[in-house]
Amino acid sequence: GESVGLHLPTLSVQEGDNSIINCAYSNSASDYFIWYKQESGKGPQFIIDIRSNMDKRQGQRVTVLLNKTVKHLSLQIAATQPGDSAVYFCAENIQGAQKLVFGQGTRLTINP
Amino acid sequence: DAGVIQSPRHEVTEMGQEVTLRCKPISGHNSLFWYRQTMMRGLELLIYFNNNVPIDDSGMPEDRFSAKMPNASFSTLKIQPSEPRDSAVYFCASTRAGWGYEQYFGPGTRLTVT
Numbered sequence: 001g002e003s004v005g006l007h008l009p010t011l012s013v014q015e016g017d018n019s020i021i022n023c024a025y026s027n028s029a030s031d032y033f034i035w036y037k038q039e040s041g042k043g044p045q046f047i048i049d050i051r052s053n054m055d056k057r058q059g060q061r062v063t064v065l066l067n068k069t070v071k072h073l074s075l076q077i078a079a080t081q082p083g084d085s086a087v088y089f090c091a092e093n094i095q096g097a098q099k100l101v102f103g104q105g106t107r108l109t110i111n112p
Numbered sequence: 113d114a115g116v117i118q119s120p121r122h123e124v125t126e127m128g129q130e131v132t133l134r135c136k137p138i139s140g141h142n143s144l145f146w147y148r149q150t151m152m153r154g155l156e157l158l159i160y161f162n163n164n165v166p167i168d169d170s171g172m173p174e175d176r177f178s179a180k181m182p183n184a185s186f187s188t189l190k191i192q193p194s195e196p197r198d199s200a201v202y203f204c205a206s207t208r209a210g211w212g213y214e215q216y217f218g219p220g221t222r223l224t225v226t
Contacts, residue, residue, distance in 0.1 A: 034214060043116075043203050043217030044155070089155065099145070099168060100215060102155040 008087065012109045019080050021106045023073040023090030030092035034100065035064060035075045038087045047075070047088075077108075085110045114138075116218035118204050124224045130192040133221045136185055137206030145215060146179055146189050147203040155203075161187065194225045 013019045025033065031052040036044035050057045050064045050073075057064050063076040073090050087107050091100040117136040125131055137144050145160040159169040164181045172179070176195070181187040191198055201222050205215040 036217075041219075043205075043220050045217070046214040049214055097168075098162075099157055099160055101157075104154050 008105055008107050010107045010109065012111055013080050014111050015082060016079055019077045019084070019108060021075045021077075021088050021108065023075075023103050023106075025071050025073055025090065025092045025103070026101070027092060027094045028068075028071060029095045031095040032093035033064070033066060033073050034091045034093075035062075035073075036089045036091065036102075037084075038089065038105070040086075044089060080108075080110050082110050082112070084108060116204055116206055116216055118202075118218035118221050120221060121219060122222045122224075124226065125194055126226055127195055128193045129225075130190065131194045131198075131223060131225075133189040133202050133204075133223070135187045135189070135204030135218060137187070137204070138216055139185070141206035141208050141216070142184070143207045143209060143215075144181060144187050145205040145207075146187070147205065147217075148200045149203060149220070150200045158189070191223075194223075196225045199223055199225050 011019060034049040035047040037047050038044045048059045048062050048064050050066050055066050061078045065074045075088060077084055085108060087105045089105045090103045093100050116138055119134045123131060143162050146158040147155055148158055149155045156171055158171045159179045160167055161181045164184060177191055179189045201220045203217050203220045205217045207215045
């Protein structure tokens with residue numbers, strides 16, 4: 001499987017329930033944020049992104065919320081399915097730095 | 113669309129040997145990134161290129177690591193000499209611009225140095 005942090009936060013939800021994964025970012029100058037999903041043995045896969053001039057963006061079954069006041073980002077997954085089990089990473093782009101800085105990740109487990 | 117291609121997928125080598133990891137970005141992408149993922153440090157950016165030019169190599173651990181991008185469709189990450197602490201999964205990613213766009217990751221190369 002993938003190599004992730006030893007003390008990776010874990011979230012367990014029942015299949016069909018909604019899940020919320022949280023992320024605190026570090027730099028108030030960050031202007032772009034992105035969520036990735038990483039399944040075992042694979043590279044991170046893009047889920048959804050949001051720019052700092054927005055506070056909400058929706059995709060298919062996913063919603064990202066951005067609270068710049070408290071530097072908090074969340075990913076909501078509706079009606080979770082077994083295939084949603086993975087490690088989820090948030091990443092921020094610091095304006096002018098031209099690169100993404102990744103968080104430690106959260107492991108989401110879907111219980112049948 | 114073949115996506116980002118990395119080779120080899122797995123590499124096992126002995127300490128002191130030279131290791132070369134390869135990456136082919138998505139056609140049309142002009143930025144390429146090399147990452148390392150470990151249990152202890154998570155996903156770290158090592159170096160990135162814009163239009164084949166190295167822009168930021170501040171994440172490269174030490175002089176044993178080097179990366180090149182001779183053309184828009186190929187990049188290498190070399191470790192010489194390799195050490196056991198280099199064991200990790202190495203990812204290559206590409207995107208259409210220097211920032212603000214999603215990066216597409218390859219499947220990774222799992223490196224084990226014994």
